[in-house]
Amino acid sequence: xxxxxxxxxxxxxxxxxxxxxxxxxxxxxxxxxxxxxxxxxxxxxxxxxxxxxxxxxxxxxxxxxxxxxxxxxxxxxxxxxxxxxxxxxxxxxxxxxxxxxxxxxxxxxxxxxxxxxxxxxxxxxxxxxxxxxxxxxxxxxxxxxxxxxxxxxxxxxxxxxxxxxxxxxxxxxxxxxxxxxxxxxxxxxxxxxxxxxxxxxxxxxxxxxxxxxxxxxxxxxxxxxxxxxxxxxxxxxxxxx
Amino acid sequence: xxxxxxxxxxxxxxxxxxxxxxxxxxxxxxxxxxxxxxxxxxxxxxxxxxxxxxxxxxxxxxxxxxxxxxxxxxxxxxxxxxxxxxxxxxxxxxxxxxxxxxxxxxxxxxxxxxxxxxxxxxxxxxxxxxxxxxxxxxxxxxxxxxxxxxxxxxxxxxxxxxxxxxxxxxxxxxxxxxxxxxxxxxxxxxxxxxxxxxxxxxxxxxxxxxxxxxxxxxxxxxxxxxxxxxxxxxxxxxxxxxxxxxxxxxxxxxxxxxxxxxxxxxxxxxx
Numbered sequence: 018x019x020x021x022x023x024x025x026x027x028x029x030x031x032x033x034x035x036x037x038x039x040x041x042x043x044x045x046x047x048x049x050x051x052x053x054x055x056x057x058x059x060x061x062x063x064x065x066x067x068x069x070x071x072x073x074x075x076x077x078x079x080x081x082x083x084x085x086x087x088x089x090x091x092x093x094x095x096x097x098x099x100x101x102x103x104x105x106x107x108x109x110x111x112x113x114x115x116x117x118x119x120x121x122x123x124x125x126x127x128x129x130x131x132x133x134x135x136x137x138x139x140x141x142x143x144x145x146x147x148x149x150x151x152x153x154x155x156x157x158x159x160x161x162x163x164x165x166x167x168x169x170x171x172x173x174x175x176x177x178x179x180x181x182x183x184x185x186x187x188x189x190x191x192x193x194x195x196x197x198x199x200x201x202x203x204x205x206x207x208x209x210x211x212x213x214x215x216x217x218x219x220x221x222x223x224x225x226x227x228x229x230x231x232x233x234x235x236x237x238x239x240x241x242x243x244x245x246x247x248x249x250x251x252x253x254x255x256x257x258x
Numbered sequence: 259x260x261x262x263x264x265x266x267x268x269x270x271x272x273x274x275x276x277x278x279x280x281x282x283x284x285x286x287x288x289x290x291x292x293x294x295x296x297x298x299x300x301x302x303x304x305x306x307x308x309x310x311x312x313x314x315x316x317x318x319x320x321x322x323x324x325x326x327x328x329x330x331x332x333x334x335x336x337x338x339x340x341x342x343x344x345x346x347x348x349x350x351x352x353x354x355x356x357x358x359x360x361x362x363x364x365x366x367x368x369x370x371x372x373x374x375x376x377x378x379x380x381x382x383x384x385x386x387x388x389x390x391x392x393x394x395x396x397x398x399x400x401x402x403x404x405x406x407x408x409x410x411x412x413x414x415x416x417x418x419x420x421x422x423x424x425x426x427x428x429x430x431x432x433x434x435x436x437x438x439x440x441x442x443x444x445x446x447x448x449x450x451x452x453x454x455x456x457x458x459x460x461x462x463x464x465x466x467x468x469x470x471x472x473x474x475x476x477x478x479x480x481x482x483x484x485x486x487x488x489x490x491x492x493x494x495x496x497x498x499x500x501x502x503x504x505x506x507x508x509x510x511x512x513x514x515x516x517x518x519x520x521x522x523x524x525x526x527x528x529x
Contacts, residue, residue: 061429087432100430104448113444114434158430165434 020057020067020077029053029225035201035218037072040192042212043205045222051205052097054222055171058203059094060087071169071201088117093167095175097205099158103147107138107157110146114165132160135190137183151178159187163194170195170202176211188214292509299502307503315481316489317507323397323485324465327404331412331461336454339416340442344425361410368406369474376402376475399476400483404465412454412461419453420446452522459519463512 019032029050035041043051056062058069058076066079071092076085102110108129115125133139136156141149149157155178162170175191176184192215195202204215212219212233219236221229229236299307307313341347342354360368376383377394386393393399427449431441447454469487476483478492486508493501 056429059429059433061432086437087429088435088437090433091435092433094430094433096426096430098424098426100424100426102427102430102445102449113431113436117435117440161434 020054020064020069022053022057022062022065027225029057031222031225031227032067033220033227033230035203037201038196038199039217040195040202040204040215042216042219043203043222043227044207044212044219049222050225051222052173053225055094055173055203055205058169059092059171060085060090061094074168091165091168092171093162093165093169094171095155095158095162095173097173099151099154099178101146101149101154101157101161103145106143106145107133107149107153108142110157111161111164113161118165128164132164136160136187152180152183155179156187159191166198168200170200172202172204174206174208175204177206177208184210185214191215295502295505295509299499299506303499304503304506307500310500310503312480312484312489312493312500313504313507316484316486316504319397319400319481319484320466320486323400323404324462327401327408327465328412328458328462330401330405331409332454332458335409335412335457336416339413340420340446342413343417343420357413358410360407365407365468365470366474369403369471372399372403372406372471372475394475395477395479395483397476397482400472400485403471403475404468407468407471408461408464411464412457415457415460416450416454419450419457422453423450455522456519459515459522463515466508466511466515 021028021030023029027050031050031054033041043054045051053062057064060076063084064077064079067077068075068079069077075081075083076090077083102113105113111129111132112125115128120128129142130139133142136159138153138156138160141153144153146154146157155175159172159175162172172191176187179187188211191202191204204211206212206215216233218230219233220227221236338357342350363371373380373394375381376386376399378384378387378392380394383393393402423446427445428441431445432438436444466485467487468485469491472483472485473488473491478484478488480489484492486504490501490504490508493504
């Protein structure tokens with residue numbers, strides 16, 4: 018995919034490929050354009066120019082005037098703020114996408130039940146979205162994005178609200194999910210653990226551009242302040258390591 | 259240190275007394291005229307006036323017309339408020355200002371303007387009159403006058419509710435495969451319903467109390483255009499007890515409406 022769009026302060030311009038079954042982790046400072054890039058791919062923010070392709074399916078192509086609306090893109094997106102519908106129960110939140118696809122009711126119950134167990138939310142299926150804790154909302158949002166069997170998965174800080182043990186469990190589940198369903202996945206994160214355990218490739222974003230792209234070891238060599246802090250956890254100028 | 263604490267305590271005492279005096283004055287100011295009405299008639303007189311046909315005609319006409327007006331306002335106002343809250347188009351600010359205009363327009367001016375627009379010789383009324391349809395001085399005119407003066411209350415509240423709603427919920431619904439219209443009904447409306455209900459009830463209350471525009475545009479005909487406020491005005495000329503009875507009924511209905519709004523809104527926010 019290659020997209021280009023004027024944001025408030027800079028031009029977002031990114032070109033990269035994520036293969037089937039591969040996880041690309043995007044890191045970068047706040048405001049570097051990571052979340053905007055996910056929204057551009059999902060079709061929630063129209064790009065100014067470029068193209069977005071998943072396999073053979075063209076979702077956006079400014080040259081040929083193709084723009085598939087977000088509701089027809091079959092992309093699973095987990096928002097940074099989760100966006101769990103507060104007026105619906107956990108079950109109804111997860112079933113939302115299946116109902117829009119007119120999936121038969123018994124199949125909805127089966128698929129939602131299955132994913133509820135996967136994300137350990139079986140006991141909360143009848144609880145409204147506005148009654149959930151941050152971690153429960155995050156798991157609901159993740160389950161809601163996965164249950165529709167997306168052709169591309171976009172995750173904006175998918176495990177940040179979970180405790181350390183739950184984070185590890187969720188990373189492992191996500192890794193297995195992407196590999197077994199063989200879909201491309203892009204994860205935006207500020208966490209080194211996410212990048213280390215999920216990322217097949219890591220892209221570093223700065224002011225709307227991917228300035229470096231490769232595996233974790235490749236980008237570790239870059240001497241920027243941000244990357245030093247990302248890997249080491251401390252400021253470069255006061256680091257004793 | 260002690261001195262500072264002493265002054266803080268003294269300030270707090272003055273503030274408490276000041277606030278108490280202000281609130282008492284306001285409550286007395288609002289409640290005295292209302293109590294005045296209640297004390298001017300006996301319960302027997304009140305019951306006797308209730309058997310008066312004028313009272314029932316006015317009460318039923320007021321409730322029916324205000325309900326129809328509110329329904330029309332919701333059906334027209336909701337999409338307009340949504341569009342103005344979420345979409346940019348040329349002249350949006352002018353449309354917004356025009357919607358607010360009836361709020362500042364004296365009702366008699368509104369009535370006169372409606373008469374000149376929808377009357378027999380009016381800009382729109384003359385077209386209808388050519389087809390044998392007369393709008394002015396009919397029950398339809400009462401409804402039009404009520405819609406005209408009370409629609410800004412609903413649209414302002416609805417627009418504010420839509421603007422406060424985080425767009426991420428719409429984005430989430432879209433990303434899950436929900437097109438715009440189902441998203442509006444299944445996600446957006448349920449999330450803003452407290453605001454919309456509040457706006458609708460305020461519009462209903464305004465329509466119920468409408469006087470100036472109605473008397474100018476619809477006239478004052480018992481059973482056809484004589485709503486509660488008009489019946490009170492008419493009764494004042496001869497039968498003060500009937501006027502007080504009508505006023506008391508209107509106060510009770512208004513109080514119930516406001517109480518209902520507060521109860522409903524609290525219910526939605528606590529849920």
